[in-house]
Every structure is written in structure tokens, then in C-alpha cells.
Amino acid sequence: MAAQRTAVHTERRSELRAEVLVIGSGIAGLTAALRAAQRADVLLVTKGALADGATRRAQGGIAGALDPADSPAAHARDTLAAGAGLGDPEAVRVLCEEGPAAIAGLIAHGVRFDRADDGSHALCLEGAHDRPRILHAGGDATGRAIDDALVQAVRERSQHGSADGAGGAGRAGGTGTGGAGGSLALLEHTALVDLRLEHGRVVGAELLGADGTRRRVRARATVLATGGAGQLFSRTTNPAVATGDGLAAAWRAGAVLEDLEFFQFHPTALAVPGRYASFLLSEAVRGEGALLRCERGRRFLPGLDPRGELAPRDLVARAIAQVMATQEGRPVLLDATGIGAGRLRRRFPTLDGVVRAAGIDWGREPVPVTPAAHYGMGGIRTDLEGRTTLPGLYAAGECARTGVHGANRLASNSLLEGAVFGTRAGAAAARAQVSPQRVDRAPRAAVGLPRRAETGSPGPGPSCRS
Numbered sequence: 001m002a003a004q005r006t007a008v009h010t011e012r013r014s015e016l017r018a019e020v021l022v023i024g025s026g027i028a029g030l031t032a033a034l035r036a037a038q039r040a041d042v043l044l045v046t047k048g049a050l051a052d053g054a055t056r057r058a059q060g061g062i063a064g065a066l067d068p069a070d071s072p073a074a075h076a077r078d079t080l081a082a083g084a085g086l087g088d089p090e091a092v093r094v095l096c097e098e099g100p101a102a103i104a105g106l107i108a109h110g111v112r113f114d115r116a117d118d119g120s121h122a123l124c125l126e127g128a129h130d131r132p133r134i135l136h137a138g139g140d141a142t143g144r145a146i147d148d149a150l151v152q153a154v155r156e157r158s159q160h161g162s163a164d165g166a167g168g169a170g171r172a173g174g175t176g177t178g179g180a181g182g183s184l185a186l187l188e189h190t191a192l193v194d195l196r197l198e199h200g201r202v203v204g205a206e207l208l209g210a211d212g213t214r215r216r217v218r219a220r221a222t223v224l225a226t227g228g229a230g231q232l233f234s235r236t237t238n239p240a241v242a243t244g245d246g247l248a249a250a251w252r253a254g255a256v257l258e259d260l261e262f263f264q265f266h267p268t269a270l271a272v273p274g275r276y277a278s279f280l281l282s283e284a285v286r287g288e289g290a291l292l293r294c295e296r297g298r299r300f301l302p303g304l305d306p307r308g309e310l311a312p313r314d315l316v317a318r319a320i321a322q323v324m325a326t327q328e329g330r331p332v333l334l335d336a337t338g339i340g341a342g343r344l345r346r347r348f349p350t351l352d353g354v355v356r357a358a359g360i361d362w363g364r365e366p367v368p369v370t371p372a373a374h375y376g377m378g379g380i381r382t383d384l385e386g387r388t389t390l391p392g393l394y395a396a397g398e399c400a401r402t403g404v405h406g407a408n409r410l411a412s413n414s415l416l417e418g419a420v421f422g423t424r425a426g427a428a429a430a431r432a433q434v435s436p437q438r439v440d441r442a443p444r445a446a447v448g449l450p451r452r453a454e455t456g457s458p459g460p461g462p463s464c465r466s
């Protein structure tokens with residue numbers, strides 16, 4: 001085996017080989033890599049460190065029908081309703097039915113979700129969910145808890161499976177051990193530049209290391225898990241790595257992209273200059289009772305929607321933007337004073353630290369907030385196994401368009417999507433043979449664009465004047 005591996009390297013000095021190449025190390029990429037490595041030789045490549053990405057920033061939590069009084073069908077109903085009728089019912093069914101197993105998989109990797117006094121998992125309420133079904137960890141540090149556990153699992157897996165140094169990258173240059181258990185090699189600080197195409201099939205990628213090293217990877221299956229594109233906007237909650245690289249590379253290679261027009265703005269990002277600009281104040285703060293007020297202190301949401309501050313994100317974000325327009329662009333106020341300083345500190349330790357570091361005593365005074373680009377519902381069109389329209393190319397997580405979100409993502413469904421469809425894409429990629437593949441579901445364009453009434457006409461907006 002070792003001799004074979006050396007021979008491959010000598011022959012193709014600058015070309016690494018893997019059965020499955022996974023690009024991106026958020027919840028989708030880590031999950032896909034761990035799953036694929038159960039039977040294939042996997043190379044996981046990521047632009048920064050393993051932990052860089054949106055996953056680590058997630059605060060609110062991960063949705064799942066875990067409560068005995070809840071059901072995947074109820075979760076699916078809320079998901080389809082939030083998506084303005086444009087979600088794919090089959091993809092939503094898979095998401096909600098496989099959600100509890102995906103969450104159990106995270107727990108098996110060591111994620112410790114917060115528990116209630118009776119020892120059961122503490123479930124909280126977020127906007128447009130009809131009941132509490134959001135698991136969280138470390139109060140408001142859910143993404144960090146998930147990321148820490150998955151990164152550790154990947155590092156352990158790569159150490160066990162790796163036969164040589166360089167972060168294990170050379171391992172993927174060797175022969176496959178698929179079927180009898182695969183291997184996992186890592187390459188950090190290395191960016192996808194472009195996909196490699198041969199006869200219409202994706203056969204790997206061109207990479208660029210932070211030190212300027214160029215590498216080529218040849219792979220039977222390539223999984224894009226490169227996350228979102230929030231950095232295209234002037235105000236965003238997204239990390240620096242969220243520059244839409246995977247979308248662009250897939251598009252250049254000829255893959256179908258879909259629903260790119262649906263971009264979610266989070267209603268409540270911190271409206272302060274400097275280090276904490278656009279830091280996200282989770283919906284869960286409103287779930288705990290915080291209210292939104294215009295700069296004169298008047299609430300404006302109850303008049304628009306009976307759910308008030310817990311109305312769907314698009315409605316809340318649009319209402320805030322309209323109120324801001326009536327007060328010359330100045331931010332609205334998130335009033336969390338009713339929650340109390342002690343509970344804010346206990347329930348939202350990360351946020352509490354940030355808000356206070358920004359100079360705001362939010363137990364006593366309101367916090368200025370503004371909408372900010374947060375999540376792209378669209379992306380690279382995939383089927384339920386993560387297969388794109390290009391043979392050899394798979395996608396999962398925020399860069400993919402599975403159809404679960406429709407026109408608008410239900411809060412806390414994206415971590416779940418990453419776990420459920422990352423696992424599916426990893427499994428399918430590991431099984432991939434060099435044969436034609438196709439996406440058998442109709443593109444949404446065939447279904448027709450939403451009518452205005454379906455997405456909610458802005459109508460005459462709320463204002464701070466009256």
C-alpha cells in the first residue's frame with residue numbers, strides 16, 4: 001500500500017488523489033466528510049482553519065421535532081409556511097423526518113445540548129415555529145458547540161486514518177480503501193479556485209494554498225460545502241469566508257443554480273460602528289420576550305402581524321427597514337429590559353458579553369439594531385442525495401439549494417439542513433461511480449414564480465411618525 005501511494009505521488013507530483021473531495025468545513029462539510037470516510041478515502045479542504053465559517057457563529061440553535069407533543073409533520077408545516085409555499089415538500093419531509101436522527105448523530109459526536117431542570121433537552125421558541133422545538137447549547141453558543149465536536153471528530157478520524165504527515169493530505173493521494181472503511185485527510189488554509197471538468201464530468205478541483213502553493217486534486221466525487229455569500233452585501237452577519245466561492249465555481253463549471261434571488265436579512269444585527277458592527281442578536285432574544293420599538297419607543301409589529309416580534313423573519317426585517325426609512329435610516333431599538341439583566345446574562349452569555357463590550361447595558365437600556373444580510377436560500381441545485389446537475393459534483397449546506405427553504409428559511413433550519421443533507425451527500429459521494437448522474441426533480445422555474453400576495457406585499461409600511 002505504502003509503495004503504491006509513493007508511486008502515485010512520484011508520478012503525479014502536483015496532483016493529489018482522493019475518492020471523495022469535500023470542500024468546506026462547516027456543519028455540512030464536516031458531516032459529509034465524516035460520513036463519506038466510513039467507506040471512501042476522503043480529502044477535506046478548507047479555506048481557513050477548520051473552525052472558520054458560519055456554523056461556529058450560530059447562536060439560536062437547531063430545530064428538531066423531539067418533543068413527544070411535536071411531530072415532523074408539524075415541523076414540516078411550519079417550514080413550508082415560512083417558505084411562502086415555494087419549498088419542496090419532499091425535501092422538507094426528509095429534513096423534518098431525519099432531523100431527530102441527525103441531531104442524535106451530533107450528540108453522538110459529543111455535542112452537549114442544554115437541558116431543562118427535569119433533565120430533558122431544553123427546547124426554546126423562535127419566530128414562525130408553532131411550538132418550542134429549538135435545541136441550543138451553551139445558552140447562545142450552539143454553533144460553537146457543534147463545530148467543536150465535529151472538528152474534534154474529524155481531527156481524530158484523520159489521525160487514525162492518516163498514513164503520513166502534511167496534515168494527512170498525502171493520504172488522499174494513495175489508493176482507496178473504500179468498502180472496508182475509508183480514510184480522512186485534511187488540508188487547511190487552502191482555497192478552491194475552480195472545479196476540474198473532463199468530458200462534462202467534475203473530476204476534482206484546482207486549489208490555492210495561503211502560501212501560494214497551487215495544487216490539483218483528482219477525485220471520483222467532489223462535494224461543495226463552501227457556505228454562504230453574505231460578504232457580497234455591505235451589512236452582513238456572515239464571516240469573512242462567506243464569499244460565495246462554491247456557487248461561482250459551480251456556475252463556471254455549468255451547474256444549475258437556483259433561487260439566488262431569495263436572500264434572508266436577519267432583522268436584528270447590532271447597529272454600532274467598529275468591532276461589533278452587524279453582530280447578530282439572535283431571534284431567541286425575542287423568543288424570551290424582547291420587543292422591537294421605533295426610536296420614539298413605540299412598538300410597530302403587533303399592528304402588522306398577530307405574532308408581533310415572533311412573526312417570520314422577512315416580515316420583521318421588512319418592517320424594520322420601513323421604520324428606519326421613516327427615521328432617516330437610524331436604527332430601531334431592541335428592548336430586552338423586560339427580560340432582566342440576570343436572565344440575559346445566563347441565557348445569552350455570548351451576546352451579553354458582546355452587547356456590554358459595545359457599551360450597552362441592555363438590562364436597563366434598549367439596543368440599536370438593523371437588518372443585515374444573513375442567509376441565502378438559493379444555491380447549487382441538488383436532489384435529495386446532494387447530487388447537482390453535473391456528474392461527479394455534489395453540494396450540501398448553505399451553498400446548496402435542496403428546496404427545503406423555499407423563499408424564506410424557517411429559523412434554526414439551516415444547521416439541521418447541513419447535518420441532514422451533509423450526511424446524505426457524503427454517503428452518496430462515497431458510493432459514487434464514474435457514471436452519468438442526473439437531477440430528476442423539475443426546476444422551480446417550471447412551477448412558476450410566487451405571486452406577490454403569496455410572499456406578502458409590503459403595502460403601506462409601518463412608521464415612527466404616527
Ligand SMILES: Cc1cc2nc3c(=O)[nH]c(=O)nc-3n(C[C@H](O)[C@H](O)[C@H](O)COP(=O)(O)OP(=O)(O)OC[C@H]3O[C@@H](n4cnc5c(N)ncnc54)[C@H](O)[C@@H]3O)c2cc1C
Nearest residue numbers: 024025026027028047053054055060061192227397398415
Ligand atoms: C451569525 C449567524 C448566526 C446563525 N445562527 C443560526 C442558528 O441559530 N441556527 C441555524 O440553523 N442557522 C444559523 N445560522 C446559519 C447557519 O449557521 C449556516 O447556514 C450554516 O452554519 C452553514 O453551514 P455550512 O457548512 O453550509 O457553511 P459554513 O459553516 O459557513 O462553512 C463553509 C466552509 O466553507 C469554507 N470555504 C468557503 N469558501 C471556500 C473555498 N473557496 N475553498 C475552500 N473552502 C472554502 C469556509 O472556510 C468554511 O469552512 C447563522 C448564521 C450566522 C452567520
